Amino acid sequence: MDTYLDLLRFCAFVIVFLTGNFLVFALGGWVLFYKILGPHIPHRRIHAKDPTLAQIKTELKNSWSTQMVFLVMALGLWGLWKAGLTQIYQDPSERGWVYYFLSFMIIQLLHDTYFYWTHRWMHEWKWLKPFHMDHHRSFTPTPFAALSFHPVEAISHGLFWYLIASLIPLHVSWLFIFYSFMFYINMWGHTGYEFWHKDLLDRPLQKILNTPTHHNLHHKYHDKNFGIYYNFWDNLCGTNHHKYAEEYRAIKAETEKHKTNFIMKKLGL
Numbered sequence: 116m117d118t119y120l121d122l123l124r125f126c127a128f129v130i131v132f133l134t135g136n137f138l139v140f141a142l143g144g145w146v147l148f149y150k151i152l153g154p155h156i157p158h159r160r161i162h163a164k165d166p167t168l169a170q171i172k173t174e175l176k177n178s179w180s181t182q183m184v185f186l187v188m189a190l191g192l193w194g195l196w197k198a199g200l201t202q203i204y205q206d207p208s209e210r211g212w213v214y215y216f217l218s219f220m221i222i223q224l225l226h227d228t229y230f231y232w233t234h235r236w237m238h239e240w241k242w243l244k245p246f247h248m249d250h251h252r253s254f255t256p257t258p259f260a261a262l263s264f265h266p267v268e269a270i271s272h273g274l275f276w277y278l279i280a281s282l283i284p285l286h287v288s289w290l291f292i293f294y295s296f297m298f299y300i301n302m303w304g305h306t307g308y309e310f311w312h313k314d315l316l317d318r319p320l321q322k323i324l325n326t327p328t329h330h331n332l333h334h335k336y337h338d339k340n341f342g343i344y345y346n347f348w349d350n351l352c353g354t355n356h357h358k359y360a361e362e363y364r365a366i367k368a369e370t371e372k373h374k375t376n377f378i379m380k381k382l383g384l
């Protein structure tokens with residue numbers, strides 16, 4: 116009976132958690148970029164066309180089914196945890212705080228690798244390709260595209276949590292904190308607006324980071340730019356799109372031109 120109640124409580128918590136994340140990052144991102152900020156920052160815009168209503172409807176429908184898949188998979192993981200079949204732990208002092216914070220970096224690097232390779236395979240393997248094309252229905256991606264996946268692709272994303280929970284000691288809080296972090300970064304990648312520094316690609320330590328322009332080119336051409344947080348794997352495997360630097364610099368040049376015009380206008384020149 117207690118286990119039953121625990122499961123129901125966990126289920127309710129996950130529903131609230133997933134809904135909250137969607138409202139903050141997807142809906143919040145869309146309102147921020149397409150209703151509040153967007154009209155004032157056309158010089159930061161990556162794509163010229165507006166998303167169609169049909170595309171947004173598809174993104175919302177797919178996001179709903181993705182979250183259903185995540186809910187079911189979260190319940191499955193909870194079951195494995197309670198059965199002692201994972202390395203999930205509850206007391207942070209069990210592994211120490213150094214490990215607790217280090218876990219974030221470990222999860223991020225593992226997820227970056229997992230995302231790059233599963234994403235690349237989805238583009239290369241005939242039997243995986245059909246399942247990934249739902250995400251590519253977003254020609255001019257919006258923050259709603261962040262979770263716009265076919266259920267099979269959603270399962271492949273969810274499996275990452277099973278993998279790390281069995282591979283490394285994982286404090287339970289990271290399952291939720293890292294999900295929010297992933298959603299936040301994913302939302303940025305789909306905003307359609309570029310905010311990174313104009314010299315990012317010329318700075319050796321910073322050009323390792325991926326940008327919204329990078330992912331936008333992936334939606335445009337499909338065959339390159341598979342990474343999520345970092346450019347490490349794309350760089351190493353030669354899968355950066357050859358137009359990446361050129362397009363990034365063109366958007367940044369537009370932003371700089373706007374800044375100069377704005378200052379000159381203020382000075383009355």
Ligand SMILES: [Zn+2]
Nearest residue numbers: 250256260330
């Ligand atoms: Zn995308």
Ligand SMILES: [Zn+2]
Nearest residue numbers: 234238247333
């Ligand atoms: Zn893709």
